[in-house]
Amino acid sequence: MAIVGLVAVIAVALAGPLVHGVGAAQAEPRYPALSDFHALRAGEAPTRTGRVPVTVRDLGQLVVRSGLVEASDPYVSLGQAGRFAVPNGTYRVVQTVADMSKNRDGSNRRIAYLSLVLSDRPTTRVELAVPPGKPAPTGDKVYGVAVDAGMVAFADGAAIRAYLPTDDDPSAFIKGSGMFPIPGAQHGENIAVSDSGWGDGFYPVLVTRAADGSPTGLHIDTQVLGVL
Template sequence: MQITPDRFFALQNGQPAGCAHPLTVHDLGELRVPSGQVEACDPFVTLGESGSFPVPPGTYPVRVTVADVSDAGEENHLREAYLSLVVADGDVAEVRPAELAGADLPAEDRYYGVGVDAGTVAFVDATAARTLMPEGTDWFEELFDTGAESSWFARMDDPDHLRRGAANIVLPRATDGENVVLCHSGWGDGFYPVVTTHDATGALLGLHVDLLVAGDLDEAGTDEDEDPQVAG
């Protein structure tokens, strides 16, 4: 199923027409992308090994759109709906399947995406992810879950860092602030499409992971392919 602007709700506060849930947008700081390639990954499983998507080199705001899926607006059941890299401001006129670096364009109504096995998605500069993590160490024990307040798990659980369930972390070997921005992945593990938004001239506005909480693709369901794509 093709995603259309009227059924795509990233970066919208309130309850847009056609959306089943109230939404709130939260700032996760900025992401440095000097290489112009954004890796979308599960940072605890495939950091530095996932596909990347081109954007102009630069530093961009990252935001998470959160849906309140609780009954009767009780605000006790929140799920991340979109992770978004904001390339430029503007009105969304078109939503396209993101182009995966080094791959053919996705077939009609199909989307490249990110596989999740640890309930988390992230954006990171692709070159930084491959070169600025420590070598010869167990990242889980040395970085992700050390028991210290500086561990990646602890940063995600700290409501005073950004918000509970999200973090913006400088990579261990960074020399110029290269970082990773991560958040929980909606309903958890799965395979999530990556899309781009464009204005009426075709200019790129943003790169988004659709976490299948709002919009059309969550209703259609998804299937992971070998190449990897997600069926709409």
């Protein structure tokens, strides 16, 4: 299901937006299907214009102490975006990078997914992520990140609210892409910041699971790869 714009915002606030995909009329979402999911997979992946080279690169380690991870546009909705449950721990943050240049020469690389790797167990399914206490999405609705500054981020969902600077620019401690300590956080909590694929838009948050249902990752899908 390609999400190319917002048709109706169903819920915002702390849960993050739950929106309709443009032109979607099916009763149940076709996406996500594991065959359309390409995070953390180096090699090649399909796009509308053919298969493209894909690489993966580590961004750093994210510290989670509250059992919640916020997925946000760090320059617009930091400390106010949707939060998703994950086990406490320190996890790899990985960018899946697609070479979208016409000649596949590396001149137009785009971040296709920002992923929080929760487990090395094999992934057997991918699902639409749901914030705790919120209804599961139905039809073509999804929870995700509304992006208006061309960036996406993961951060400990409690620390980013408790210690977020209150000055005119609370995101001033962020300098481009990378890992940044949350000012004042007591237990090493930090924020992972990345470019967001094609830039502004609305991007689904997905969770991958092992055969026993345990989570293997949390992912922001910037809709660069797959059957869109």
